[in-house]
Amino acid sequence: MPKDRPASRCSLGRRTSWLFWSSMSGLGGLYLILILLLVFVDFQYANWVDIQTSLADERVRFSIYLSLTTCSLAAILSIWVAVPTGYVLARLGRDSIQRNLEQRPRLNQLAQLIRHSVDTILDVPIVLPPLVVGISLLVLFQTPLGRALDHTTQDFFSWLGFPGIRGITYEIPAIILAQFTVAAAFAIRTMRNTFEQIDERPELVALTLGARRFRVFYTVAMPQAWRGTVAAFTLAWARSLGEFGPILIFAGTARMKTEVLSTTVYLNFQFGNLRGAVVASLILISVAVVALITTRLLLLSGYRGGRR
Amino acid sequence: MIRIRELAMRQGSFHIAGVNLTLPDQSYAILMGPTGCGKTTLIEAICGLRPVTSGSIQLGDHEVTRQPAFDRNVGYVPQDSVLFPTMRVDHQIEYALVIRRIAKKERRARVAELAELMGIGNILKRFPQGLSGGERQRVALARALAFRPQLLCLDEPLSALDPTTKSQISALLKRVHSQERVTVLHITHNPAEATELGTIVFEMVGQDIVRIRS
Numbered sequence: 001m002p003k004d005r006p007a008s009r010c011s012l013g014r015r016t017s018w019l020f021w022s023s024m025s026g027l028g029g030l031y032l033i034l035i036l037l038l039v040f041v042d043f044q045y046a047n048w049v050d051i052q053t054s055l056a057d058e059r060v061r062f063s064i065y066l067s068l069t070t071c072s073l074a075a076i077l078s079i080w081v082a083v084p085t086g087y088v089l090a091r092l093g094r095d096s097i098q099r100n101l102e103q104r105p106r107l108n109q110l111a112q113l114i115r116h117s118v119d120t121i122l123d124v125p126i127v128l129p130p131l132v133v134g135i136s137l138l139v140l141f142q143t144p145l146g147r148a149l150d151h152t153t154q155d156f157f158s159w160l161g162f163p164g165i166r167g168i169t170y171e172i173p174a175i176i177l178a179q180f181t182v183a184a185a186f187a188i189r190t191m192r193n194t195f196e197q198i199d200e201r202p203e204l205v206a207l208t209l210g211a212r213r214f215r216v217f218y219t220v221a222m223p224q225a226w227r228g229t230v231a232a233f234t235l236a237w238a239r240s241l242g243e244f245g246p247i248l249i250f251a252g253t254a255r256m257k258t259e260v261l262s263t264t265v266y267l268n269f270q271f272g273n274l275r276g277a278v279v280a281s282l283i284l285i286s287v288a289v290v291a292l293i294t295t296r297l298l299l300l301s302g303y304r305g306g307r308r
Numbered sequence: 309m310i311r312i313r314e315l316a317m318r319q320g321s322f323h324i325a326g327v328n329l330t331l332p333d334q335s336y337a338i339l340m341g342p343t344g345c346g347k348t349t350l351i352e353a354i355c356g357l358r359p360v361t362s363g364s365i366q367l368g369d370h371e372v373t374r375q376p377a378f379d380r381n382v383g384y385v386p387q388d389s390v391l392f393p394t395m396r397v398d399h400q401i402e403y404a405l406v407i408r409r410i411a412k413k414e415r416r417a418r419v420a421e422l423a424e425l426m427g428i429g430n431i432l433k434r435f436p437q438g439l440s441g442g443e444r445q446r447v448a449l450a451r452a453l454a455f456r457p458q459l460l461c462l463d464e465p466l467s468a469l470d471p472t473t474k475s476q477i478s479a480l481l482k483r484v485h486s487q488e489r490v491t492v493l494h495i496t497h498n499p500a501e502a503t504e505l506g507t508i509v510f511e512m513v514g515q516d517i518v519r520i521r522s
Contacts, residue, residue, distance in 0.1 A: 100359060102359075220395075
């Protein structure tokens, strides 16, 4: 490459590069403006006094509290399921099946078919309309098995110290189950991608050093996956916070009983109280933004730590 | 004595069969062959990381053909060392000893001994990120030797290093072999390594392994 490049070409290069980056980021910029506008008009519509009045309302406070509790529980459940499932999906992928069942083509084909089916089924909650998830949960708990579960869990909850919770359907557990059903699918996807990004070879070396699979998983694979785990948890948590359709159908909208923030928005809107709906939305937005920022900070500090 | 008899493996469209190989105790065996002839596949089968179709692998008095990798007692140094990314160097080295429930004092002593042999005493508290190629290879060697394996498998241990580091690691491998009294199987495509290190040299010619020097 010539060292004494003419100045005009250099500036032309800078200009085309500026053109490139600005045109590439133009559409994203418009979308960014849309998001900011949405939040801005919400804040314009309701004033600070409205927010204070709402926060003083016992029912609103209950729904904030219930929202935070249920979506945290749903996110914990999702991660609990997603971490092992994501690992299995990532490590028993196409290549691994191919490698281990090379000598048995029939079994190989069957295993590949099962893998594809499992993969597809796990994606169903992501593509299903939320209302359908709610209806399906409701129907599930109308079957003899579901009724039995409803009945037995009542004793379980009173044993736990919550005698007020009578089973699952139209009770608080229904909210958590509805949130979990959708959030877990997203968390599994994230964990699977996380583990797929992680090189398998250190795990194989750990096996030769004498470690069993469980130890390999928690000493070699898991420490590399914490960033993905935090991301999956946040995604599951945010999904659960915004969940509404399945909760409406499966848990109902009883005030001070199964009312979460998204339900508050809906109920206020339904009864013509648009201002109340906007205030509840603002609370939802604030909670979500705080959660997102916390996660970002957590990931950022961890990043610096890891680079040490 | 390490004995491999009539070993057959398949990997995609590639397959090898009828592999025979015998390594006397405490020998430094070099297995040569062009890239893609199945050397790595063979070493992975010996370590228990790849299933075999037929044949047998015998380590000492034990037949290990169907044994899982964690039961074999074979040290493995893969190509480009493959360290645990989130573990401190000293923890990597004592990893196999922690699994075997060796007391902390003995573990420390063994780590110190290996660190001295490898010349890595100054990087024990560091993480693998930022270590040089030579340092990584030394750590991988120490990690594989910590539990005094019966056999040490080295997959192209010198191929990714610059000439100076290469000669240092080469000298180190000689020292390791004499001091640790371990049987070594070192695979390479470079005849110079065979001349310098091997007490016994094999070459893969097609499907067969031919002894060319002993």
